[in-house]
Amino acid sequence: MNDIKISDMLNMQKDLYELHKDTWSPLEAKYGRNFILWMMEEIGECISIIKKKGDLAIIEDENVRKAFCEEMSDVLMYFNDTLLRYGITADEISSSYIDKHKKNMKRNYVKEYKSKYEDR
Structure with missing residues (x-):
């Protein structure tokens, strides 16, 4: 079973950032708000799955559950990107x-x- 710590998530986001730092916005506070907005967009995608597929499908349908978990992971990734840009530690x-x-x-x-x- 995988159980990830906040510090692990932050380090993973730092690794992803390092891979794309030439094209992504810097890890600076002035960009933090953008990542909150993108996180909200991902929350909207979670809501869309709930609206289109229903609550039970997330529990009972493996493909819907996988899609929902992926969108929730996107939410967490943007959350961690926001923490990084504001210098908030684990x-x-x-x-x-x-x-x-x-x-x-x-x-x-x-x-x-x-x-x-x-x-x-």
Whole structure:
């Protein structure tokens, strides 16, 4: 079974960048927003599979599942490209993720969303 770490993904993206650095935008912050936009485009492709094939097809149809996983991988690749362009390390994003998870575990989502929509 493959289980990849964030640091591995970042290194893989660096390797891919090195292979194409003559034609790809530099690993600089001013290009980070473009990679977020491209990530959103890939999320749209994931949504398209859901809309066209349905949720169950992703679970039950091997070809649909493979296509969906490929699009989700594209999302992760652009996510990692964004981290690289903003100089965010695997340790930083991991710590932030853990902290956010701890915060979310203490949240009362029902109460928050109820009050959020009652104010409108």
